[in-house]
């Protein structure tokens with residue numbers, strides 16, 4: 001299998017219009033949590049349903065501290081191009097990339113400006129990222145652009161509740177969560193962003209969690225969706 005050396009790194013150049021993402025405190029806390037044993041257990045199903053089902057040449061955007069890397073199956077995935085805009089997160093992602101079972105190349109880049117040619121990837125993996133991107137529609141256009149015809153999007157995101165009272169609370173809290181958690185919005189309708197992207201065969205299902213404390217959140221303020229879609233053609 002041909003591919004870049006495991007753990008190699010590229011540096012993308014973000015255009016002027018894309019803000020720099022730089023949250024050292026959040027990066028340290030979230031990367032450590034997501035790579036810890038409780039973090040692994042909490043998010044295991046989410047990661048198996050996304051990274052664990054990737055095929056071929058795979059893009060991962062907003063890779064964070066790299067907790068998805070362990071889930072890429074070498075029998076199915078040729079290589080992973082992982083992007084992450086925050087240099088603080090990349091430090092942690094590098095450690096996970098070195099232990100992955102597939103070649104992982106890291107590039108510092110935001111989802112809004114992916115430094116890859118059109119129609120490069122068989123699969124795009126996105127987990128817990130569209131709550132934080134600056135421009136969800138533009139980021140989704142980039143994902144669609146870089147997928148090959150027939151390529152597949154595997155995404156898991158916490159989203160706006162379908163219950164009006166809960167979504168009103170989410171919107172009221174959004175200014176606080178944005179400030180406290182690196183631009184994280186609790187009230188984004190990410191499934192609609194996918195529906196407007198030109199991708200087809202869209203499937204949206206609720207993700208359930210084993211732990212009781214998380215179940216309380218997912219039924220309330222943090223419902224999580226597994227969103228799958230395919231690029232037409234291929």
Ligand SMILES: C[S@@+](CC[C@H](N)C(=O)[O-])C[C@H]1O[C@@H](n2cnc3c(N)ncnc32)[C@H](O)[C@@H]1O
Pocket residue numbers: 021030034061062063064065066067084085086089109110111112126127128129132133134135
């Ligand atoms: C909650 S963390 C999730 C990290 C990882 N995907 C995971 O599942 O653990 C959100 C990630 O999105 C990244 N992010 C924020 N803004 C972004 C943007 N504009 N483009 C791509 N990633 C972004 C953050 O740096 C962070 O790594």
